[in-house]
Amino acid sequence: MPLSGTLDVAPRLADAPRLDNYDTEAWEIADVELLSLTFEIDDAQMTSALPPALHPTIPPVAYFSVAAYPESPIGPFLLAQVRIGCRASALPRGFLLRAYSDSPAACDALGRRWGYQCRPADVRLRRYHDRVVGTVAVDAQEVLRASLVDPQPISGGSIFHVSTMTLARADDDDGRGVLVQVDPPYVFQRAERGMPEVTTFERSAWNAEGIEPVWPVTATFVRCDTGFPRIRYVLDARQPARTGTRKLR
Amino acid sequence: MKFGIFYEISVPRPWDPESERTVYERALEQVRLADELGFDQVWAVEHHFLEEYSHCSSPEIFLTACAVQTQRIRVGHGIVVCVPQINHPVRIAERAATLDIISGGRFEMGTGRSATWTELGAFCANPDDTKKTWDEIVRCLPKMWTQERFSHDGAAFRMPPRAILPKPYQKPHPPMWVAITSPGTEIDGADRGLGWLGLTFGGLEEQEKRIAEYRRRIKVCEPVGEVVNEQVNTVNFLYCHEDDATGVATGRRLQGTFGYMAAQLLSAREAYPTPSYPALGLLPQLRPDADSPGDSVRVPDGLCIGSPERIIEAIKKWESVGADRVNFLLNAMEVVPQEEVLASLRLFAKEVMPKFAKSEKAEPATALAGT
Numbered sequence: 001m002p003l004s005g006t007l008d009v010a011p012r013l014a015d016a017p018r019l020d021n022y023d024t025e026a027w028e029i030a031d032v033e034l035l036s037l038t039f040e041i042d043d044a045q046m047t048s049a050l051p052p053a054l055h056p057t058i059p060p061v062a063y064f065s066v067a068a069y070p071e072s073p074i075g076p077f078l079l080a081q082v083r084i085g086c087r088a089s090a091l092p093r094g095f096l097l098r099a100y101s102d103s104p105a106a107c108d109a110l111g112r113r114w115g116y117q118c119r120p121a122d123v124r125l126r127r128y129h130d131r132v133v134g135t136v137a138v139d140a141q142e143v144l145r146a147s148l149v150d151p152q153p154i155s156g157g158s159i160f161h162v163s164t165m166t167l168a169r170a171d172d173d174d175g176r177g178v179l180v181q182v183d184p185p186y187v188f189q190r191a192e193r194g195m196p197e198v199t200t201f202e203r204s205a206w207n208a209e210g211i212e213p214v215w216p217v218t219a220t221f222v223r224c225d226t227g228f229p230r231i232r233y234v235l236d237a238r239q240p241a242r243t244g245t246r247k248l249r
Numbered sequence: 250m251k252f253g254i255f256y257e258i259s260v261p262r263p264w265d266p267e268s269e270r271t272v273y274e275r276a277l278e279q280v281r282l283a284d285e286l287g288f289d290q291v292w293a294v295e296h297h298f299l300e301e302y303s304h305c306s307s308p309e310i311f312l313t314a315c316a317v318q319t320q321r322i323r324v325g326h327g328i329v330v331c332v333p334q335i336n337h338p339v340r341i342a343e344r345a346a347t348l349d350i351i352s353g354g355r356f357e358m359g360t361g362r363s364a365t366w367t368e369l370g371a372f373c374a375n376p377d378d379t380k381k382t383w384d385e386i387v388r389c390l391p392k393m394w395t396q397e398r399f400s401h402d403g404a405a406f407r408m409p410p411r412a413i414l415p416k417p418y419q420k421p422h423p424p425m426w427v428a429i430t431s432p433g434t435e436i437d438g439a440d441r442g443l444g445w446l447g448l449t450f451g452g453l454e455e456q457e458k459r460i461a462e463y464r465r466r467i468k469v470c471e472p473v474g475e476v477v478n479e480q481v482n483t484v485n486f487l488y489c490h491e492d493d494a495t496g497v498a499t500g501r502r503l504q505g506t507f508g509y510m511a512a513q514l515l516s517a518r519e520a521y522p523t524p525s526y527p528a529l530g531l532l533p534q535l536r537p538d539a540d541s542p543g544d545s546v547r548v549p550d551g552l553c554i555g556s557p558e559r560i561i562e563a564i565k566k567w568e569s570v571g572a573d574r575v576n577f578l579l580n581a582m583e584v585v586p587q588e589e590v591l592a593s594l595r596l597f598a599k600e601v602m603p604k605f606a607k608s609e610k611a612e613p614a615t616a617l618a619g620t
Contacts, residue, residue, distance in 0.1 A: 001506075001582070002509070058298070061520070087512060091512070092519055154523075155524060158518075159522045160522065218521045
């Protein structure tokens with residue numbers, strides 16, 4: 001059977017957000033701009049970056065993303081994420097290592113509602129004619145610079161965004177931690193594709209020690225209607241998704 | 250209705266020096282038995298880098314072994330990847346012709362283009378281009394086989410005039426097929442006079458519509474070769490057992506294991522946004538109703554697992570929607586012990602195959618183009 005994650009989730013849980021409950025309402029947000037990069041990563045961290053509930057993809061990949069949400073119940077915000085490509089049983093997912101937002105209110109809400117381990121930072125997303133650039137700076141030090149180079153229009157129908165798995169604490173998790181499936185719909189208005197380029201990646205800022213991007217795959221920049229859904233599934237982080245999944249609704 | 254067997258050559262971890270050899274030896278034993286029992290074809294995939302799921306990167310060598318160890322069974326590339334970064338078209342033609350000679354004219358040529366980033370990315374092939382290069386290459390292969398000298402100046406490759414040798418034993422050339430996974434590829438196959446080599450499991454209702462359209466379009470095709478191959482070849486799982494419950498339980502384990510392993514691969518569509526890959530490969534067919542990791546794997550209609558009676562009914566359904574051949578995956582990750590695989594083959598040959606022997610006469614077959 002396929003390889004499974006070997007991450008010891010206990011140390012991560014100490015820093016993980018605690019969910020208020022599983023009943024958060026959905027946020028539907030229009031006109032979101034989303035930059036997403038995919039890189040193959042060094043296989044030395046193929047399993048150690050993932051909890052035992054998840055399988056690595058073959059080859060292992062990481063997703064870097066920066067999104068601008070022009071409105072939400074807590075106001076506009078930007079959100080940057082680094083995720084590791086994986087499978088929950090047979091389903092494509094991205095396991096969140098860490099997120100940053102320019103809005104402390106967004107960090108708080110995303111953590112309590114969907115389990116995002118999110119910290120405040122200076123997050124920016126800029127569109128140029130020859131590239132789209134997302135940056136994250138913490139205490140004036142740049143920790144991510146991710147770019148799409150040479151954007152070319154494509155159909156939004158060609159885009160496939162994998163859903164996110166966040167690691168959180170919950171009142172009923174018996175201290176084991178839960179993986180929260182965040183699987184919003186996407187309605188694409190515009191899409192571009194180009195080459196991915198990461199020129200700054202401070203791994204320690206992203207819970208990403210040892211994660212080494214080794215091969216560019218692709219980059220996309222889209223305008224879409226998306227958001228954050230009601231939570232439908234949570235998983236026991238320490239047992240295979242096949243047996244450790246709980247359906248909430 | 251004809252029956253075949255189909256190999257991915259999956260090798261479960263942990264690997265030791267004997268792991269791959271054991272799986273290959275078992276496969277060859279199955280092929281020898283299938284030949285004796287009257288199965289018509291053995292197919293082998295070409296996959297690269299697909300850990301555990303498929304260790305079958307040189308199917309032409311496996312198929313050569315199959316050919317020399319058997320008498321009647323036909324040997325099929327299912328499929329050769331027609332992407333120039335992976336296989337130069339001349340090498341495809343040369344290897345195919347050689348295997349056709351070695352097998353005494355028993356070779357079948359399946360064509361395709363790969364569906365994973367795992368493979369395309371490693372060979373630096375652009376997923377945008379694979380439909381185009383497949384089209385160019387399938388037009389060239391029959392010419393390479395039939396023309397004394399061949400030259401070409403295209404987008405996928407170019408070459409000055411050369412004699413491409415050897416020539417196939419079958420005249421004018423071996424039957425050609427295209428792998429059908431993405432929606433619409435059946436239309437590509439029909440329009441080019443290529444046989445339908447189905448590589449998705451189940452979905453009888455959808456397959457019926459697609460097969461009907463394939464039959465309609467191929468009547469007016471412009472064939473790429475000198476032979477029109479109007480045949481529909483589907484793939485299925487096989488586990489046949491006297492006790493239906495035992496057969497279904499083991500068959501579901503086989504199907505579930507295969508689906509689980511297939512899902513771990515990074516599909517071209519998932520990794521690289523392109524209109525060239527509108528489907529996620531095998532995944533949607535395998536888990537059509539699942540959006541939770543904990544959902545159980547649904548057993549598609551028409552699966553050939555269980556008692557002979559159940560399997561006969563399943564094959565009748567395939568026959569009714571227009572399939573001419575069924576190829577069976579016999580194992581995945583070695584979850585079925587070899588003796589049980591062999592027993593399943595024997596029982597199928599004894600109890601199921603005779604029920605379909607008479608329909609062979611009415612089966613569509615290859616025809617010379619223009620006749």
